[in-house]
Amino acid sequence: MFTGIIEGLGKVKSLTKEGTNLSIEIESELASELKIDQSIAHNGVCLTVVALTESSYTVTAIKETLDKTNLNNLNENTLVNLERAMKLGDRLDGHIVQGHVDQTAACKNVSVENGSWVFTFEYDPTIGNLTIEKGSITINGVSLTVVDSKENNFSVAIIPYTYEHTSFNSTKKGDTVNLEFDVIGKYVSRITRGYL
Known part of the structure; x- marks a missing residue:
């Protein structure tokens, strides 16, 4: 965990x-x-x-x-x-991340906006994963908040500290990243779809 x-x-x-x-x-x-x-x-x-x-x-x-x-x-x-791995009893500063990648996505755009960076990623929606605005997403292991959610793409805003201390400072358009969608959202989605 x-x-x-x-x-x-x-x-x-x-x-x-x-x-x-x-x-x-x-x-x-x-x-x-x-x-x-x-x-x-x-x-x-x-x-x-x-x-x-x-x-x-x-x-x-x-x-x-x-x-x-x-x-x-x-x-x-x-x-x-x-x-x-987190220690039991530590603060949960990000969100619950299992370390089990759901799928990959392609970086479609990187822009600088008033001291932060906005990254847009596109993924295959047919696998059944989804994002929601202000929901959590893990990109290459980094816990982030979704800024703009569409059917097959979303954006995240990266603050300077995160940009400087993670691999986001070398992520560019066309790069492939790992996605782990929010575990709670995955369970809710599965329940509303029903079991096959």
């Missing part, structure tokens, strides 16, 4: 294919505080630490994860948003 409040950025140190899996070594200041079997979100994708050094750690993404997220677009030196 996560909150969508990014703790830091990690840099991809190496990528190794192991059958259909991808082993990802991440260089991060958080490495010295981690332990084997710990969950950590990478661009919103919950992965398990399988190896550690003083300055880096390794996680493995399986084929299903690679097929449904933007982790298959990683290269050496790519920056990723990192968040460790």
Whole structure:
């Protein structure tokens, strides 16, 4: 369980294919505080630490994860948003985030507006996910509020602090991002659609 409040950025140190899996070594200041079997979100994708050094750690993404997220677009030196699992009893500063990406979206526009940035994303609505204005959305692991909600796209406003301390400062038009839709909204949507 996560909150969508990014703790830091990690840099991809190496990528190794192991059958259909991808082993990802991440260089991060958080490495010295981690332990084997710990969950950590990478661009919103919950992965398990399988190896550690003083300055880096390794996680493995399986084929299903690679097929449904933007982790298959990683290269050496790519920056990723990192968040460790929340502690029971901590403040929930973002919103409830599971670390289970629902689908990806394409960045359609980035504009600067009075000291903040507005990012517009387009996604496939046929999967059944939806956004609502002022509702929560997780983009590459970052908890955000939807500003403008349409059938297949939405916008978010990024404040300077978030822009400077997450991978949003390198996100550009055409980039693919991971989306995790609000868990409460997903349950409400499923109930109103009925079970098949």
